[in-house]
Amino acid sequence: METSVWTPDSWRRLPIAQQPDWDDPSELDAVEKELGSYAPLVYPSEIRELQSQLAKAAKGQAFVLQAGDCAESFNDFSADVVRNKLRVILQMAVVLTYSSGVPVIKVGRIAGQFAKPRSSPMEKINGQLLPVFRGHIVNDDEASIDARRPDPKRLLRAYHQSSATLNLLRSLTRGGFSDLSRVHTWNQEFVASSAEGQAYDAVATEIERALKFMAACGIDLEREETLRKVDFWTSHEALLLGYESAMTRYDRTSKTYLDLSSHTIWIGERTRELNHAHMEFFSGISNPIGCKIGPSATPKEVIEICEKLNPMRIPGRLSLVSRMGSEKVQSVLPKLISAVQQANHPVIWSCDPMHGNTFVSENGFKTRNLEQVIDEVRGFFLVHRSLGTWPGGLHVELTGEDVTECLGGSATVNEEDLDTAYNTICDPRLNARQSLDLAYRVAEMLIGD
Numbered sequence: 001m002e003t004s005v006w007t008p009d010s011w012r013r014l015p016i017a018q019q020p021d022w023d024d025p026s027e028l029d030a031v032e033k034e035l036g037s038y039a040p041l042v043y044p045s046e047i048r049e050l051q052s053q054l055a056k057a058a059k060g061q062a063f064v065l066q067a068g069d070c071a072e073s074f075n076d077f078s079a080d081v082v083r084n085k086l087r088v089i090l091q092m093a094v095v096l097t098y099s100s101g102v103p104v105i106k107v108g109r110i111a112g113q114f115a116k117p118r119s120s121p122m123e124k125i126n127g128q129l130l131p132v133f134r135g136h137i138v139n140d141d142e143a144s145i146d147a148r149r150p151d152p153k154r155l156l157r158a159y160h161q162s163s164a165t166l167n168l169l170r171s172l173t174r175g176g177f178s179d180l181s182r183v184h185t186w187n188q189e190f191v192a193s194s195a196e197g198q199a200y201d202a203v204a205t206e207i208e209r210a211l212k213f214m215a216a217c218g219i220d221l222e223r224e225e226t227l228r229k230v231d232f233w234t235s236h237e238a239l240l241l242g243y244e245s246a247m248t249r250y251d252r253t254s255k256t257y258l259d260l261s262s263h264t265i266w267i268g269e270r271t272r273e274l275n276h277a278h279m280e281f282f283s284g285i286s287n288p289i290g291c292k293i294g295p296s297a298t299p300k301e302v303i304e305i306c307e308k309l310n311p312m313r314i315p316g317r318l319s320l321v322s323r324m325g326s327e328k329v330q331s332v333l334p335k336l337i338s339a340v341q342q343a344n345h346p347v348i349w350s351c352d353p354m355h356g357n358t359f360v361s362e363n364g365f366k367t368r369n370l371e372q373v374i375d376e377v378r379g380f381f382l383v384h385r386s387l388g389t390w391p392g393g394l395h396v397e398l399t400g401e402d403v404t405e406c407l408g409g410s411a412t413v414n415e416e417d418l419d420t421a422y423n424t425i426c427d428p429r430l431n432a433r434q435s436l437d438l439a440y441r442v443a444e445m446l447i448g449d
């Protein structure tokens with residue numbers, strides 16, 4: 001069998017799915033060269049720290065919460081949007097940790113989540129056939145031929161927005177805002193008035209009481225770094241491999257290549273073909289990585305993915321993100337988990353209950369129902385419980401804003417409410433209330449484990 005040497009560019013000789021039709025490849029080439037000279041967005045030591053935390057999740061000692069936009073937007077970018085997203089993820093993590101006592105590793109779909117794989121290369125809007133929107137790193141979501149033209153310069157803008165987002169995240173998570181003594185302030189007004197918001201407030205009050213107790217016992221909380229700071233990691237789907245290989249650098253400490261665009265990246269359901277470009281690229285970088293697994297996956301295929309992406313069987317290196325749909329999860333997942341278990345691959349099994357439960361409402365909105373989302377997570381937990389394996393994580397699309405994109409929740413969003421604040425540029429996201437609701441339900445499942 002042909003074996004060729006891996007390089008950050010060896011994927012270029014292989015077939016590749018879901019790529020834009022760039023007008024001028026030389027323009028793309030120039031942009032990728034420029035990116036290659038830019039500073040990394042994250043540091044090797046951070047990636048190594050995340051890898052060691054994820055190793056604990058692979059062993060059943062931690063839970064991964066990965067959450068954020070389906071697609072980050074160039075237009076809807078502000079400190080408030082970033083802060084509110086961080087807020088809701090921290091709230092969910094507090095609920096999960098406080099109820100279950102299990103450490104929660106917090107990973108944002110943020111600071112680089114710009115490229116979108118799509119079901120079809122074209123779409124019809126108001127009778128006009130247009131190239132599909134592929135994320136702001138490629139083209140614009142506006143419905144015109146011109147806006148949909150892929151523009152390589154967008155890669156540079158994505159880099160700069162990721163850098164600004166990371167800068168904000170780093171300052172928000174290094175004390176002040178993310179200090180556990182400010183746990184109450186993460187409850188935004190529109191959340192605080194809801195049932196979940198009130199339940200959260202009660203948890204926050206108990207945490208504050210515990211902190212006061214510790215202070216009264218003489219523990220200097222000001223000096224307890226772990227209470228004042230939060231480890232918050234970034235992730236995105238690495239779809240545009242030209243961008244990713246430009247951000248990949250040799251790390252002299254570990255003597256390996258690292259993709260320094262993000263702490264961890266994943267391969268989407270539509271690009272996980274074994275001998276194709278994405279698998280090749282991912283096999284050679286040593287970041288922790290994920291791979292989405294949909295209902296068509298066979299046990300053989302999943303084992304081949306594990307062999308290709310984690311031949312050394314490093315715990316925490318590979319997360320398999322199951323996205324089966326609530327109706328299929330209990331029939332499809334068990335044989336995949338059993339095969340992975342028998343082959344002794346130490347993967348983290350995570351549940352994406354969003355992408356298998358998307359449908360178009362009667363009034364024309366791409367949406368998801370919170371109850372169906374919860375149902376898939378429940379199925380995922382049931383399967384793991386029956387096999388004695390660890391349900392290691394949750395992967396969701398959400399926003400900190402008060403949007404109406406998904407149905408259900410305690411402040412019920414009905415079909416006729418969808419157009420009130422349907423702001424997503426790609427898939428429907430849970431709003432902050434629905435996210436908190438989900439966190440409570442998942443916490444119950446974790447406790448029952």
Ligand SMILES: O=C[C@H](O)[C@H](O)COP(=O)(O)O
Pocket residue numbers: 070116117118119120355426427
């Ligand atoms: O986020 C995931 C995909 O990009 C999205 O679900 C595809 O959506 P589509 O079926 O509308 O192309």
Ligand SMILES: C=C(OP(=O)(O)O)C(=O)O
Pocket residue numbers: 070117237267268269270292323352355
């Ligand atoms: C494209 C996505 O998911 P999947 O590859 O599972 O469809 C996504 O996570 O936005």
Ligand SMILES: [Mn+2]
Pocket residue numbers: 070071355397426427
């Ligand atoms: Mn999506």
